[in-house]
Amino acid sequence: MKTAGIFPGQGSEYPGMLECIRGYELTKYVFGRIDGISGKDIFRITIEGPEEKLREPLIAQLSVFGTSVCYWHLLNNQMDFYGLAGHSLGFYSALYAAGSIALDDCIRIIIKVQEAIDSIMENRSGMMASITGLKTEEMKSLCSDTAGVFFSNINSASQIVISGSASGVKDACERALQKGALSVKELPIPYPLHSPMMDGIEGILRPFINQIEIKKPSIPVISHLDNTILDQKGISEVLCIQLSKKIMWRDTIKCFASTGINRFVEVGPSDVLSKLVRWIERDAESLRAEEVLDCQGA
Numbered sequence: 001m002k003t004a005g006i007f008p009g010q011g012s013e014y015p016g017m018l019e020c021i022r023g024y025e026l027t028k029y030v031f032g033r034i035d036g037i038s039g040k041d042i043f044r045i046t047i048e049g050p051e052e053k054l055r056e057p058l059i060a061q062l063s064v065f066g067t068s069v070c071y072w073h074l075l076n077n078q079m080d081f082y083g084l085a086g087h088s089l090g091f092y093s094a095l096y097a098a099g100s101i102a103l104d105d106c107i108r109i110i111i112k113v114q115e116a117i118d119s120i121m122e123n124r125s126g127m128m129a130s131i132t133g134l135k136t137e138e139m140k141s142l143c144s145d146t147a148g149v150f151f152s153n154i155n156s157a158s159q160i161v162i163s164g165s166a167s168g169v170k171d172a173c174e175r176a177l178q179k180g181a182l183s184v185k186e187l188p189i190p191y192p193l194h195s196p197m198m199d200g201i202e203g204i205l206r207p208f209i210n211q212i213e214i215k216k217p218s219i220p221v222i223s224h225l226d227n228t229i230l231d232q233k234g235i236s237e238v239l240c241i242q243l244s245k246k247i248m249w250r251d252t253i254k255c256f257a258s259t260g261i262n263r264f265v266e267v268g269p270s271d272v273l274s275k276l277v278r279w280i281e282r283d284a285e286s287l288r289a290e291e292v293l294d295c296q297g298a
Contacts, residue, residue: 006273031046065093082261127187130159132182194246223252
């Protein structure tokens with residue numbers, strides 16, 4: 001079977017998510033670098049929580065990134081990967097896995113991106129929510145009729161993520177339920193990511209990204225924005241603009257399938273993306289990392 005690695009984003013974190021691999025020297029090394037560069041005790045919080053601390057944006061991002069990196073090394077020793085893609089934050093993990101950006105630089109990018117988000121928001125807050133069970137056109141109409149609410153992720157034919165002001169997103173969720181949505185879920189992300197409300201972030205990030213060494217990927221990396229295979233220039237561009245653009249995850253999985261890839265492994269702590277694959281490509285095999293690895297915690 002031809003396998004693609006898919007890397008999850010923020011919102012996949014939970015206390016104890018490193019339990020399976022906490023004892024590996026690799027895990028201690030990766031989180032040692034994360035702790036050293038960030039100046040935060042990410043390793044301890046990832047293992048112990050509390051959950052409210054783990055949900056803090058930068059801590060959540062670094063914990064998911066570090067866990068995905070550790071799983072990648074273990075999985076890459078067991079199987080061949082023909083393509084990689086990351087969902088939002090997962091893009092950095094995919095670039096590391098492809099040998100395109102070094103570990104320390106990925107950590108620094110994540111920290112810089114959070115600083116840029118804080119600068120753009122200027123102490124304002126926002127919100128994201130996933131809505132399941134309405135058609136894309138119904139959601140487009142709902143968003144256009146709700147001030148300050150935007151499409152941010154098309155995850156599958158029936159799951160859309162919206163971003164915007166907290167009041168606007170809450171209103172849109174209520175209206176979606178009235179229209180017959182099967183479920184709505186507020187995401188633990190206090191920003192309107194992947195929406196026009198992030199416009200301006202490119203100008204903050206581009207000078208920083210231009211200083212990062214980006215190598216040619218050793219495994220093809222597919223853009224989660226437009227499903228193109230990325231070279232160094234394309235990687236740089238996505239790093240600069242992704243937070244103001246919507247994610248086309250359904251199309252990303254369809255793109256992989258069109259190349260003959262028929263197995264997807266979620267390289268990270270969750271099963272969020274592997275569940276989505278089952279909705280998008282029902283004939284494909286879809287697994288989470290812990291289903292592949294013989295995790296012994298040491």
